[in-house]
Amino acid sequence: MNDSTKPTPKEPPRYDFAAAEPRWQTEWDRRACFAVPDVPPPEAKKYYVLEMFPYPSGKIHMGHVRNYTLGDVVARYKRARGHLVMHPMGWDAFGLPAENAARERGIHPGKWTYDNIANMRAELQRMGLSLEWAREFATCDAAYYGKQQKLFLDFWKAGLVERKESWVNWDPVDGTVLANEQVIDGRGWRSGALVEKKKLSQWFLSITKYAPDLLEALNTLDRWPERVKLMQSNWIGRSEGARVRFRLTDAAAAGAEEVEVFTTRPDTLFGMSFLAVAAEHPLAAAAAARDPRAAEFIAECRRMGTSEAAIEQAEKRGFDTGFRVAHPFVPGVSFPVWIANFVLMEYGTGAIFGCPGHDERDFEFATKYALPILPVVLPPGADATTFRLGGEAYTDDGTIFNSGFLDGLAVPAAKRRVIEELEKTGQGTGVVNWRLRDWGISRQRYWGCPIPVIHCESCGAVPVPEAQLPVVLPEDVDFSKPGNPLDHHPTWKHVACPQCGAPARRETDTCDTFVDSSWYFARFCSPGAAEPVTRAAVDAWLPVDQYIGGIEHAILHLLYSRFFTRAMKATGHLAVEEPFAGLFTQGMVQHESYKGADGRWLYPEEVEISVAADGTRSAVVKGSNEPATIGRVEAMSKSKRNTVDPGAIIGKYGADTARWFILSDNPPERDMEWTEAGVAGAFRFTQRIWRLAANSADALAPVGAAHAAGAGPARKLRQATHRTIAAVTEALENFAFNVAVARIHEFANAIGEAEGQAAAEGMGAARREALETLARLSAPMMPHLAEEVFAALRPGSGTLVAELPWPEADPELLKAETVTLAIQVLGKLRATIEVPVGAPEAEIFALAEAEENVQRALGGKPVKKRIHVPGRVVNLVV
RNA sequence: GCGGGCGUGGUGGAACGGUAGACACGCUGGAUUUAGGUUCCAGUGGCGCAAGCCAUGGGGGUUCAAGUCCCUCCGCCCGCACCA
Numbered sequence: 013m014n015d016s017t018k019p020t021p022k023e024p025p026r027y028d029f030a031a032a033e034p035r036w037q038t039e040w041d042r043r044a045c046f047a048v049p050d051v052p053p054p055e056a057k058k059y060y061v062l063e064m065f066p067y068p069s070g071k072i073h074m075g076h077v078r079n080y081t082l083g084d085v086v087a088r089y090k091r092a093r094g095h096l097v098m099h100p101m102g103w104d105a106f107g108l109p110a111e112n113a114a115r116e117r118g119i120h121p122g123k124w125t126y127d128n129i130a131n132m133r134a135e136l137q138r139m140g141l142s143l144e145w146a147r148e149f150a151t152c153d154a155a156y157y158g159k160q161q162k163l164f165l166d167f168w169k170a171g172l173v174e175r176k177e178s179w180v181n182w183d184p185v186d187g188t189v190l191a192n193e194q195v196i197d198g199r200g201w202r203s204g205a206l207v208e209k210k211k212l213s214q215w216f217l218s219i220t221k222y223a224p225d226l227l228e229a230l231n232t233l234d235r236w237p238e239r240v241k242l243m244q245s246n247w248i249g250r251s252e253g254a255r256v257r258f259r260l261t262d263a264a265a266a267g268a269e270e271v272e273v274f275t276t277r278p279d280t281l282f283g284m285s286f287l288a289v290a291a292e293h294p295l296a297a298a299a300a301a302r303d304p305r306a307a308e309f310i311a312e313c314r315r316m317g318t319s320e321a322a323i324e325q326a327e328k329r330g331f332d333t334g335f336r337v338a339h340p341f342v343p344g345v346s347f348p349v350w351i352a353n354f355v356l357m358e359y360g361t362g363a364i365f366g367c368p369g370h371d372e373r374d375f376e377f378a379t380k381y382a383l384p385i386l387p388v389v390l391p392p393g394a395d396a397t398t399f400r401l402g403g404e405a406y407t408d409d410g411t412i413f414n415s416g417f418l419d420g421l422a423v424p425a426a427k428r429r430v431i432e433e434l435e436k437t438g439q440g441t442g443v444v445n446w447r448l449r450d451w452g453i454s455r456q457r458y459w460g461c462p463i464p465v466i467h468c469e470s471c472g473a474v475p476v477p478e479a480q481l482p483v484v485l486p487e488d489v490d491f492s493k494p495g496n497p498l499d500h501h502p503t504w505k506h507v508a509c510p511q512c513g514a515p516a517r518r519e520t521d522t523c524d525t526f527v528d529s530s531w532y533f534a535r536f537c538s539p540g541a542a543e544p545v546t547r548a549a550v551d552a553w554l555p556v557d558q559y560i561g562g563i564e565h566a567i568l569h570l571l572y573s574r575f576f577t578r579a580m581k582a583t584g585h586l587a588v589e590e591p592f593a594g595l596f597t598q599g600m601v602q603h604e605s606y607k608g609a610d611g612r613w614l615y616p617e618e619v620e621i622s623v624a625a626d627g628t629r630s631a632v633v634k635g636s637n638e639p640a641t642i643g644r645v646e647a648m649s650k651s652k653r654n655t656v657d658p659g660a661i662i663g664k665y666g667a668d669t670a671r672w673f674i675l676s677d678n679p680p681e682r683d684m685e686w687t688e689a690g691v692a693g694a695f696r697f698t699q700r701i702w703r704l705a706a707n708s709a710d711a712l713a714p715v716g717a718a719h720a721a722g723a724g725p726a727r728k729l730r731q732a733t734h735r736t737i738a739a740v741t742e743a744l745e746n747f748a749f750n751v752a753v754a755r756i757h758e759f760a761n762a763i764g765e766a767e768g769q770a771a772a773e774g775m776g777a778a779r780r781e782a783l784e785t786l787a788r789l790s791a792p793m794m795p796h797l798a799e800e801v802f803a804a805l806r807p808g809s810g811t812l813v814a815e816l817p818w819p820e821a822d823p824e825l826l827k828a829e830t831v832t833l834a835i836q837v838l839g840k841l842r843a844t845i846e847v848p849v850g851a852p853e854a855e856i857f858a859l860a861e862a863e864e865n866v867q868r869a870l871g872g873k874p875v876k877k878r879i880h881v882p883g884r885v886v887n888l889v890v
Numbered sequence: 891g892c893g894g895g896c897g898u899g900g901u902g903g904a905a906c907g908g909u910a911g912a913c914a915c916g917c918u919g920g921a922u923u924u925a926g927g928u929u930c931c932a933g934u935g936g937c938g939c940a941a942g943c944c945a946u947g948g949g950g951g952u953u954c955a956a957g958u959c960c961c962u963c964c965g966c967c968c969g970c971a972c973c974a
Contacts, residue, residue: 067973067974107974109973180972181972189972190972191973192970192971192973194972194973195972239894239895240894242893242894243893243968243969246892246893246894247893247969247970249893318971318972319971319972320892320970320971322970323891324970325891328891354891358971372891448971451971452971454972455972457972524972525972525973525974526971526972526974562974563967563968564969564974565974566969567893567894567970568969568971569974599967600968676902676903676913676914677902677914678903679903682896683896683967683968684902685902687902689915690902690914692915692927693914693916695927696927697914699928703929750903750904750913750914751903751904751913753913754903754904754912754913754914755912755913756913757913757914758912758913764930832909834908834909836909836954836955838954838955839908839953839954840955841909868941877954879908879954879955881908884908884909885955886908887955888954889954889955
């Protein structure tokens with residue numbers, strides 16, 4: 013090489029993401045790469061990828077970026093694998109924040125919502141997601157919620173809708189129903205008034221009718237995370253037990269002959285020391301009627317809020333009503349009836365019998381109020397004459413004692429025996445009880461789907477005739493008063509009864525927003541249909557093959573969607589059993605938090621981080637250089653100001669960098685930490701890929717050139733290529749996207765090393781294969797860069813990576829000639845040996861024992877046992 | 891309170907029960923560059939001169955072999971039915 017003729021080194025080529033990303037987005041769009049028909053051709057292998065649709069809060073956040081990037085990797089990968097992929101997007105657009113905006117800033121909820129959607133759509137489009145925007149809708153579109161009203165009426169006809177009373181949080185100052193979120197430490201978030209419980213008549217969907225099936229069918233969901241199935245199973249909460257009727261000793265005062273309890277431990281009936289009812293129980297009301305102190309206690313319980321967490325975390329308190337109940341089997345023995353704040357009216361019968369010896373809550377309650385504690389279950393090995401309970405209840409199995417006819421029986425046998433006896437004497441029955449409650453969908457709010465019902469004085473609750481659907485929300489609403497604007501609207505609710513024509517009142521409650529999100533996946537299959545869904549479309553596309561979203565939806569949203577699918581099947585709208593065949597739950601996106609010297613939270617862009625040689629990090633406030641403290645890594649939230657704006661990241665580094673970093677950082681099911689350093693590293697890697705391609709442009713063989721035979725550097729590169737194909741494919745199939753990223757890093761390193769051997773035989777073809785494979789394997793993660801690289805490798809070809817099939821690994825190139833075996837002595841690594849694949853075991857043992865380090869470790873002792881795991885390890889036991 | 895999960899170097903993490911720390915970030919040293927938020931090379935769990943020993947939140951167990959399986963304790967996170 014003659015230095016004088018060597019061209020002056022050029023500036024390293026830079027990948028211009030800002031120009032490339034919109035260009036490829038336009039190209040995908042122009043060629044309709046992601047469009048699919050409502051009804052796919054019968055021979056197509058369909059694949060429906062769906063991410064949980066966002067609430068249009070105003071801007072996308074990093075959680076969205078993570079969610080939609082994960083879904084896009086799956087969508088692009090499955091498309092390359094030859095599937096017809098439906099990948100739609102929409103908006104979960106009803107909800108409280110829009111009403112809050114209306115009250116705080118005077119903006120109409122509809123305008124606020126649709127403006128937010130426009131913003132967020134543009135942000136999502138900049139991410140280069142392979143979405144089919146033609147299917148987009150928002151749940152606040154009358155074209156959507158009108159169909160939801162039709163579903164409600166169909167469910168009603170099918171007996172799946174009921175009107176029942178239930179308790180709500182009531183703000184007595186604002187005169188408004190509060191969401192649990194709006195109750196802060198027992199007070200209304202705006203008025204500060206002590207919240208009360210209030211009973212309202214509301215609409216319910218009969219999800220409990222499907223409780224057995226919702227539980228049973230969890231077994232069929234083999235592509236759901238076990239923990240989600242477990243949580244659902246516990247939520248549905250099947251338990252076997254007994255209903256026991258206790259006779260009240262003073263029926264006249266109590267206003268009832270008996271009180272019924274549900275128990276899962278009828279075997280401990282002889283250890284009873286009290287009976288407790290919920291504050292909402294009729295017996296509590298009877299006590300209040302004759303004792304103002306009881307009334308006061310109930311009023312206190314009513315100030316506790318309706319959330320189960322609040323109730324169960326509260327200090328256990330009770331009030332002795334003075335009523336007594338007789339023991340079912342011991343004549344002359346009776347127990348006090350208490351009102352207790354930890355008994356839930358919604359579960360079982362709203363009454364329990366307390367056996368403090370064998371239930372922790374009962375133990376705590378009995379200890380507090382000095383009620384007797386009698387053990388009736390003897391732990392295995394304990395002696396009945398000397399056994400004493402320690403400072404806690406004994407809740408495990410054992411042998412029953414102190415219990416009359418149950419003495420000597422094991423717990424399960426005792427349960428069967430006592431139920432037999434209860435049934436024989438007519439005092440109770442064995443029952444299966446479910447924790448799951450019916451789904452109350454009524455919300456006293458404006459920004460939701462109107463429930464299509466008209467209340468008539470003579471006809472009762474009458475369905476809105478289908479011809480009058482959709483029942484559209486009025487536009488002219490007044491948010492200056494508290495309460496539901498639909499209720500104070502001057503005209504909207506005044507209608508004629510569809511049955512008798514008399515003046516009637518429109519239902520002013522709207523649907524829980526969980527209803528909106530319980531069937532949107534079905535609507536996506538035919539978003540323009542005149543019916544809620546088109547049978548041919550849902551029959552072809554459902555179930556969703558891969559659903560992706562946050563673990564926070566593990567129970568409610570997923571359970572409600574499973575219920576809706578069953579209800580829609582019962583009403584003939586679709587035929588599948590389950591909505592989501594595969595489920596993936598992603599972790600949260602977190603960030604460090606920062607505080608200034610004055611204790612004020614600081615945004616990441618307000619602080620300057622420096623790193624000392626020992627790795628210690630410290631922070632100062634930009635500009636002032638005042639010290640700042642680096643706080644915990646926690647979920648991004650506005651209140652902690654530890655948020656990073658995806659739009660700013662995409663502007664600075666490009667969508668591919670953001671996508672690559674969010675995938676590379678850690679396994680997607682785990683919480684991840686967003687770091688500036690990590691993003692910068694991902695950005696450098698995008699540039700590195702681009703450089704690898706640009707540096708090779710004139711050293712590549714033409715497309716289709718034959719590969720050289722032999723075992724030189726070209727073969728080594730080809731082996732790396734094909735092993736990477738196999739490894740990345742496996743990683744993508746397993747949602748191990750961070751591992752796929754690591755393999756691509758290794759591959760890029762291998763390609764970089766091969767640059768030094770450009771002259772070796774067959775290298776031109778091997779490098780073309782490697783670089784084209786690099787582009788195609790990284791395309792699900794970095795789709796724009798992949799197109800840009802591929803176009804540079806095949807100038808003028810017009811081929812889009814988005815339209816290419818997934819690369820296939822050549823099995824011949826995956827084979828290894830030798831393997832490295834770890835040689836252990838007593839499980840401790842002492843040496844490694846390199847042996848040909850398939851070497852005879854005897855030879856391997858001989859080689860292993862000949863190793864110097866192995867000899868030293870053996871110390872001359874005879875080998876008792878030799879374990880050989882082919883391709884992995886040899887363990888010698890002495 | 892109840893239900894579910896997670897815990898591995900300075901950091902994120904990898905690891906069919908089989909060589910713990912792949913890959914990356916960060917840091918250190920060197921080279922290139924007028925310059926560097928560039929690129930390239932080398933090093934990087936702890937202790938030890940070394941042989942080696944110690945390390946996967948703490949403690950215990952099963953196994954030839956445990957980050958992985960079992961028990962227990964601790965810490966953190968998610969859900970709890972009207973936030974989405």
